[in-house]
Amino acid sequence: MPDPAPAAAHAEPQPKPLRGAAPGSPLRGRVRMPGDKSISHRALMFGALAVGTTRIGGLLEGEDVLRTAAAMRALGASVERAGPGAWEVAGRGIGGLAEPADVLDMGNSGTAARLLAGLLAGHPLFAVMTGDASLRKRPMRRVTEPLAATGARFWSREGGRLPLAVQGAAEPLPLDYTLPVASAQVKSACLLAGLCARGTTRVTEPEPTRDHTENMLRHFGAVVRVEDTPAGRVAEVEGQPELAAAPVSVPGDPSSAAFLVVAALLVPGSRLTVEGVGLNPLRTGLFATLREMGADLAVENERTEGGEPVGDLVASHSALRGVEVPPDRAPSMIDEYPILAVAAAAAEGETRMLGLRELRVKESDRLAATAALLAANGVHAAAGEDELAVRGTGGAVPGGGAVVTHMDHRIAMSALVMGLAARAPVSVDDASFIETSFPGFAALVNGTAGGGAIGPA
Secondary structure, eight states, rough: OOOOOOTTTTTOOOOOOOEEOOSSSOOOOEOOBOOOOOHHHHHHHHHHHHHEEEEEEEEEEEEHHHHHHHHHHHTOOEEEETTTTTTEEOOOTTTOOOSSSSOOOTTTHHHHHHHHHHHHHHOOEEEEEEEOTOOOOOOOSSHHHHGGGOOOEEEGGGGGGEEEEEESSSSSOOOOOEEOOOOOHHHHHHHHTTTTTSSSEEEESOOOOOOOOHHHHHHTTOEEEEETTTTEEEEEEEESSBOOOOEEOOBBBBHHHHHHHHHHHHHHTTEEEEEEEEEEETTTTHHHEEEETTTTEEEEEEEEEEEEEEEEEEEEEOOOOEEEEEHHHHHHHSSHHHHHHHHHTTSSEEEEEOOOOGGGGGSSOOHHHHHHHHHHTTTTEOSSSEEEEEESSSSSOOBEEOOOOOTTTHHHHHHHHHHHHHBBBBEEOTTTTHHSSTTHHHHHHHHTSSSSSEEEO
């Protein structure tokens, strides 16, 4: 079966203005999210490093993940689509990736680019990565600096920005690295580079971040140890394992589910079930925060699939109140602050979110973009260097604003969700990037709300 094709290399999508407005009916029914993006990237990469054929179900078929699939093919793995969400990867084994014949275009995906830098660092090959206009603005030095200790060499534009050339190490050295700032992407890149090194690679993080890499490495047969110490959480991987192909069932993405959950909480009369959502405790900080704010948010049908906890989220319209979100929760909800800010805008009282420095280096300066989204729609917000304070309206926000997305899909989706519960519609200058992360977002929302909630601006 032919793959869904990613956009042509280096072609930028045409702007797609959209508008979110009050739906004709409350959000009702049962929906299923696209596959988790973090797990989808890793399933393709680890399948390429394993011996044998890995069968993947529920893979996210958005632009970001398709770029990873294309990169694994370019590095010599066989990657084939067997049906909707069903893929097969025949791997090359640890150290077996081949030098690509052309530039690897990672589109809009910072996760794919940073993890791939780790893979390439451990292989004796030369490769060049690039991405779209948004990704080419994002810093890569925080991952290339620790990876250089393996013996790999990197060349980039000023500030460590893409395009990035990599000469992998012929005999990579194991790493012992302490992260200055908690980052699952940097941690994962170091662990992936360590797979090709003799000895033990050790990464210490100040706060626990999402552990999909560690879970999946174990699933494929690697020896991984994780320990909480006074210095932070330490993850170790033994180098040069023989990874064996293993089936992967990708759960629904909790970061995608966040938009539907918040929409249901804010639109009066709504009761929505989001099925099969990944509930890894290092990814569920938003759901814990919403419950602290008074959200009627329940979990049903809890189970384990592919080594990850999964369940169905049931969200009902709720009156929310402001809370303080502690900085140590940030790693478990780093992608969800824009949509949390939308929930906080409708809450009673002030919500303070702390420890947000990482948001400054996302697809946009996501902290500044979130504050601007709120201000454009009549909500008072104050952004500091690493915090955001939102003064809630205690009900429907004024709305009526035009939001600049800065090519950031999460800002775009958050603004459109705000429009569903605002007194006046909310428009975004460009929603084309939503498809990279959440294919069919607008159609899914409209399907739960009887149509017409999200449409052309």
